[in-house]
Amino acid sequence: MSMSTRQRVQARLTRNKVAMVGGVYLLVVVIVALLAPLLAPHDENLATRFQDILFSPSSEYWLGTDHVGRDIASRLMFGARYALFAGAEAVVVALAIGVPLGLLIGYFRGWVDAVVMRIVETVVAVPAIVMAMAIIAGLGVGLTKAMLAVGIVYSMVITRLTRAEVFAAREELYVDGAIAAGASSIRVMFRHVLPNVAPALIVQTTLLFAQAILAEAGLSFLGIGAGSDQASWGRMLRDAQLSIDRTIWPAIPPGLAVFSTVVAFNVFGDGLRDAFAREARGGRIGVGDVQRREARPIDNEGVPVQDAGGSSASDPVLTVRGLSVAFPRLGTDDDVEVVSGIDLDVGRGEVVALVGESGSGKSITALSILGLVPDPGQASASSIMLDGSELVEMPFEQLSRIRGTDIGVIFQEPFAALNPAHTVGRQVAEPLRYHLGMSRAAARARTIELLAEVGIPDPESRIDAYPHEFSGGMAQRVVAAMALACGPKLLIADEPTTALDVTVQGQLLDLIGDLARRRSMSVLLITHDLGVVADLADRVAVMYAGQVVETGCLEDVFASPQHPYTEGLIRAIPRNVSRSGDLPTIPGLVPSPWEWPDHCHFADRCEHVTQECRSGAVALTPSATGMSRCVRAEELALKGVREEAS
Amino acid sequence: MLRLLVGRLAAAVPLMFAVATLVFFLAQANSSDPAGSILGLDATEDAIDAKRAELGIDQPLLSQYGDWLVDAVQGDLGTNWFTGEEITTELFDRIPVTLGLAFGGLLLAVVIGCSLGVLAALKAGRWQDRVITVIASLGIAMPSFWIALLLAYYFAIELRWLPAVWPPGGPDGIGEWVEALVLPSVALGVAASAAIARQTRSAMIGVLQRDYVRTALAKGLPVRRVVGRHAIRNAAIPVVTLIGFQVAALLGGSLFVELIFNIPGLGSYGVDAIFRGNVPALLGFVMVIAFVVVLVNIALDLSYAWLNPKVRVRG
Numbered sequence: 001m002s003m004s005t006r007q008r009v010q011a012r013l014t015r016n017k018v019a020m021v022g023g024v025y026l027l028v029v030v031i032v033a034l035l036a037p038l039l040a041p042h043d044e045n046l047a048t049r050f051q052d053i054l055f056s057p058s059s060e061y062w063l064g065t066d067h068v069g070r071d072i073a074s075r076l077m078f079g080a081r082y083a084l085f086a087g088a089e090a091v092v093v094a095l096a097i098g099v100p101l102g103l104l105i106g107y108f109r110g111w112v113d114a115v116v117m118r119i120v121e122t123v124v125a126v127p128a129i130v131m132a133m134a135i136i137a138g139l140g141v142g143l144t145k146a147m148l149a150v151g152i153v154y155s156m157v158i159t160r161l162t163r164a165e166v167f168a169a170r171e172e173l174y175v176d177g178a179i180a181a182g183a184s185s186i187r188v189m190f191r192h193v194l195p196n197v198a199p200a201l202i203v204q205t206t207l208l209f210a211q212a213i214l215a216e217a218g219l220s221f222l223g224i225g226a227g228s229d230q231a232s233w234g235r236m237l238r239d240a241q242l243s244i245d246r247t248i249w250p251a252i253p254p255g256l257a258v259f260s261t262v263v264a265f266n267v268f269g270d271g272l273r274d275a276f277a278r279e280a281r282g283g284r285i286g287v288g289d290v291q292r293r294e295a296r297p298i299d300n301e302g303v304p305v306q307d308a309g310g311s312s313a314s315d316p317v318l319t320v321r322g323l324s325v326a327f328p329r330l331g332t333d334d335d336v337e338v339v340s341g342i343d344l345d346v347g348r349g350e351v352v353a354l355v356g357e358s359g360s361g362k363s364i365t366a367l368s369i370l371g372l373v374p375d376p377g378q379a380s381a382s383s384i385m386l387d388g389s390e391l392v393e394m395p396f397e398q399l400s401r402i403r404g405t406d407i408g409v410i411f412q413e414p415f416a417a418l419n420p421a422h423t424v425g426r427q428v429a430e431p432l433r434y435h436l437g438m439s440r441a442a443a444r445a446r447t448i449e450l451l452a453e454v455g456i457p458d459p460e461s462r463i464d465a466y467p468h469e470f471s472g473g474m475a476q477r478v479v480a481a482m483a484l485a486c487g488p489k490l491l492i493a494d495e496p497t498t499a500l501d502v503t504v505q506g507q508l509l510d511l512i513g514d515l516a517r518r519r520s521m522s523v524l525l526i527t528h529d530l531g532v533v534a535d536l537a538d539r540v541a542v543m544y545a546g547q548v549v550e551t552g553c554l555e556d557v558f559a560s561p562q563h564p565y566t567e568g569l570i571r572a573i574p575r576n577v578s579r580s581g582d583l584p585t586i587p588g589l590v591p592s593p594w595e596w597p598d599h600c601h602f603a604d605r606c607e608h609v610t611q612e613c614r615s616g617a618v619a620l621t622p623s624a625t626g627m628s629r630c631v632r633a634e635e636l637a638l639k640g641v642r643e644e645a646s
Numbered sequence: 647m648l649r650l651l652v653g654r655l656a657a658a659v660p661l662m663f664a665v666a667t668l669v670f671f672l673a674q675a676n677s678s679d680p681a682g683s684i685l686g687l688d689a690t691e692d693a694i695d696a697k698r699a700e701l702g703i704d705q706p707l708l709s710q711y712g713d714w715l716v717d718a719v720q721g722d723l724g725t726n727w728f729t730g731e732e733i734t735t736e737l738f739d740r741i742p743v744t745l746g747l748a749f750g751g752l753l754l755a756v757v758i759g760c761s762l763g764v765l766a767a768l769k770a771g772r773w774q775d776r777v778i779t780v781i782a783s784l785g786i787a788m789p790s791f792w793i794a795l796l797l798a799y800y801f802a803i804e805l806r807w808l809p810a811v812w813p814p815g816g817p818d819g820i821g822e823w824v825e826a827l828v829l830p831s832v833a834l835g836v837a838a839s840a841a842i843a844r845q846t847r848s849a850m851i852g853v854l855q856r857d858y859v860r861t862a863l864a865k866g867l868p869v870r871r872v873v874g875r876h877a878i879r880n881a882a883i884p885v886v887t888l889i890g891f892q893v894a895a896l897l898g899g900s901l902f903v904e905l906i907f908n909i910p911g912l913g914s915y916g917v918d919a920i921f922r923g924n925v926p927a928l929l930g931f932v933m934v935i936a937f938v939v940v941l942v943n944i945a946l947d948l949s950y951a952w953l954n955p956k957v958r959v960r961g
C-alpha cells in the first residue's frame with residue numbers, strides 16, 4: 001500500500017462533492033456563529049421599533065420580523081451559536097462516556113457487561129427526550145444543563161453501539177487471531193477492535209450531532225432549553241407558533257436553519273464513512289457479465305496467441321480462451337488488468353491445479369468462469385465453453401442454472417461462505433429444491449446422503465445445525481456438499497484448505513480427490529501451495545501476475561520445471577527442504593497490477609534474468625514438457641523435485 | 647423460544663423497577679413547592695401545610711417512595727394533584743390516542759424506510775440510490791415539530807383539508823380517527839422513515855459484500871431469491887435494533903406533535919405535568935411510556951433470536 005490510510009481517506013473525501021459542500025456549509029455556519037455580533041444588523045433580542053411586528057423581508061429586515069418585532073435575520077445568526085454549542089456539548093459528553101464504556105463491556109463481557117447493560121436499558125427504556133426531561137427536572141432548566149442531560153442520554157446509545165460493534169468485531173477471525181497470538185487485551189481493543197468500530201461510530205456521531213441540534217431545538221421549543229433571551233432556533237420556532245394563525249413565515253427561516261445544518265452534518269458524515277470504507281463503493285449485486293472479446297491473432301502485448309495448455313486435454317469439460325479481467329483503478333479513470341488473456345483447459349475427470357501466489361489473479365479467474373466478477377470489474381473472453389455451452393455473454397438467469405447445476409464451488413473461508421442465519425441442511429438443500437424442483441422431503445433425504453458422502457458423521461442430526469456449530473473442517477465439508485448437490489461436471493475449489501487447521505487440510509484434499517474419482521468429476525483446484533497439488537492434480541497451470549507462465553503434467557512440472565517461477569514455488573514446498581535449512585522463499589512480492597511491466601512480469605524477482613528478458617513481452621510457447629512463458633526456458637536447467645513426487 | 651420470552655419478561659420487572667426508582671428521585675429533585683402552586687399566591691401557611699399533608703409530601707422521601715411503589719405495583723399511580731382524578735384512569739384514557747399516533751408513524755416509517763433502503767442498496771452507486779440517499783438525508787434532518795407546524799399551517803389552516811386540532815369530545819368512528827391522525831402521524835414518521843432507510847441501505851450493502859451472498863449466487867440462485875432469502879434476514883438485525891430506538895423516538899416525538907395538534911394523548915399529559923411540577927402525573931406518564939417501550943423491546947428481542955441463530959443458542 002503506497003498511500004497511508006489517512007491520505008487515502010482525505011483523497012476520497014475531497015473527491016466527494018456532496019460531502020465537501022456539506023463541509024463548506026458547516027464552515028460557513030461556524031464562521032457566522034463566531035462573527036454573529038459583527039455580522040448581525042440588529043440586536044439579538046431588542047425590537048428596533050416596537051410597532052414593526054411580523055414584517056415581511058425587506059432591505060432593513062432581511063428576513064422580516066417576528067411577533068414582537070425582533071429582526072429574524074439577526075436572531076438566526078445568533079442562533080447558530082446556540083446550535084453548535086449545544087450539539088458539541090451533547091456529543092462530547094456522549095462519546096466521553098459511551099466509547100470507553102462500550103469497549104470495556106464489549107471486550108470483557110461477563111458481569112460488567114450485564115450490570116452496565118441493565119443501566120443502559122433503564123435509560124433507553126424511556127424515550128430520549130422524556131429521559132432528558134427527567135434529568136433536567138433534577139439539574140434545572142437552561143441550555144447548558146439541558147444539553148448535558150441530552151449528552152448523558154445519548155451516551156447510552158453510543159455505549160450500546162460500541163458494544164455491538166465490538167461483539168461483531170470479535171466474531172471476525174482476526175480478533176481471535178490476535179488474541180491467540182498473545183496480544184494484550186488493551187492492545188487488541190485499540191489496535192484491532194477500535195479501528196473496525198470507528199466507521200460505525202463516525203456515522204453514529206454525525207447522526208448524534210444532528211440529533212443533538214434537533215434536541216436543542218426541541219427542548220427550546222418546549223421552553224426548557226434556551227431561555228427567552230437566547231435566540232436559539234428552537235426558541236424562534238416556539239415564538240413562531242404563537243402567530244401561526246396569521247402567518248407561517250417566522251417559522252420558515254429557523255426551521256430551514258435547523259434543517260440545513262443537520263443535513264450538512266449528515267452528508268459530511270456520510271462522506272467520511274465512504275472515505276473510511278475499504279471499498280469506495282460496491283455492495284450492489286453487480287456481477288458483470290463476461291463480455292465477448294473476439295479471438296485475436298495477437299494478444300494485448302503484441303505476441304501471437306498460442307493454443308495454450310489445452311492441447312493436452314483431449315475431452316475438455318472447460319475451455320477458457322483469452323480471459324481478461326480489468327478493474328477501474330481507484331483515484332484514476334484508468335482500468336487496470338488483473339488477469340491478462342488466460343487460456344485454460346480442464347479435461348473430463350481431470351484435476352487441474354491453478355497455482356500462484358496471492359495477487360496472481362487466480363481467484364478472480366475462477367469467479368470469471370462463474371460470471372461472478374465483483375461489481376466494478378470487467379471480465380472479457382473470446383470463449384468460455386463448459387461442456388459444449390458458451391458461457392460468454394450468456395444472460396444472467398441462464399448462467400444461474402449452470403452455476404447451480406454444472407459447476408460447484410468451494411470457497412476459501414467456510415464460515416464466511418455459509419449463511420449464519422440458516423441451518424446447513426437448508427443451505428445444502430436449496431439448490432436441490434430450486435434447480436431440481438425436489439420436494440422438501442426428497443431434498444432433505446438427498447441432503448443427508450450428501451452430508452454422509454462428504455464425511456460428516458451423524459448427518460441425520462447435523463442437518464439441522466447452524467454453521468457456527470461446526471468446526472472449520474466440518475463446515476468446509478458442508479460447503480463441499482452444497483457444491484456437489486446437483487452433481488456438477490466441474491468443481492472449482494478456491495483455496496479450499498487455506499483457512500483450515502493444518503491437521504484437517506490433508507483430509508479435505510483426500511475428500512476432494514475421492515469425490516473427483518468416484519463421480520468422474522473434473523476439478524479446478526486453485527491454490528498458492530504447490531505442495532497441496534502434488535497428491536491430487538493431473539495437470540498444473542502456474543499463474544504469475546495475471547498470466548499463465550507454465551503448464552504441463554504434474555510429474556513433468558515437478559521433475560523439470562520450465563519457468564524460474566515454478567522452480568521457486570517447488571523450492572518453497574517444505575518437504576523439499578532438508579531439515580536443517582531455512583524455508584527458501586522467492587524474494588519480493590507479486591507486483592501490483594498497475595506496476596506490471598511490458599516485458600516478462602517475473603523479471604524483477606528472477607535470479608536468471610538477462611537483458612533479453614526485459615526486451616519485450618514474452619509469449620507462452622511450447623516447452624520440453626508443456627508450455628512456458630520464459631525466453632530462457634530451453635537453456636536453463638531448472639531444478640525440480642529430487643525424489644519422486646508420490 | 648418460550649424460555650426466552652419468560653426470561654425477558656422476568657428481566658423487565660427489575661428494569662421497570664429501576665426506571666421507577668431513577669425517575670422518582672430525579673423528579674423529586676425539583677424543589678418547587680407544589681402545594682403553593684396548586685392553591686395560588688394568596689393561600690395561607692396553614693392551608694398550604696394542610697395541602698401538603700393531604701398530598702402526602704410532608705412525609706420523608708423514602709416513605710413517599712415506598713408508598714408510591716406499593717400502590718404502583720397494584721396499578722394505582724396515585725391521584726393527580728391538580729385534577730383530583732386517578733392518574734391511572736387519566737393515562738388509560740389517553741393511551742389509545744398516543745399508541746394510534748405512534749403506530750401510524752411507525753407503520754409509515756417501516757414500510758417506506760425498509761423498501762427505500764433495500765432499493766438503494768441494490769442500486770448502490772446508481773441514480774436510484776443517489777435520489778433515495780438525498781431524500782433520506784433531508785428527511786432525517788426535519789424536526790418533527792417543524793413538519794407539524796408546516797403541515798398544520800398548509801393542510802389545516804390554509805387548505806382546510808384536514809383538522810388542525812383534535813375534534814371536541816374525541817374522534818367518532820374510524821373516518822374521524824384517521825382524519826385526525828394523518829397529519830400528526832406523517833409529521834412523526836418522516837424522520838423515522840429516513841433513519842430506517844439509511845440503516846437498511848447501509849446494512850444491506852454490508853451484507854451484499856459478504857461471502858455467503860457470493861455463495862448463494864454461485865449456487866445459481868436468482869438475485870431476487872438471494873436478496874430475499876440470504877441478504878435481508880441478515881441485514882435485518884441492525885434495522886430491528888434501530889426500529890427499537892425509533893419506537894422510543896416516536897413516543898418522544900409525540901410530545902411535540904400532540905402539543906401542536908392539541909391532541910389529548912400521553913405526550914401532552916407529560917408536558918403539562920412537567921410544566922406544572924405535577925410529580926405523580928409525570929411519574930405515571932414516564933412509567934406508562936417505559937412500559938410500552940419495554941414491551942416493544944421484548945418483541946424485538948424475540949425477533950433477534952429468529953434472525954440470528956447464534957443468539958438463540960446463547961439464550
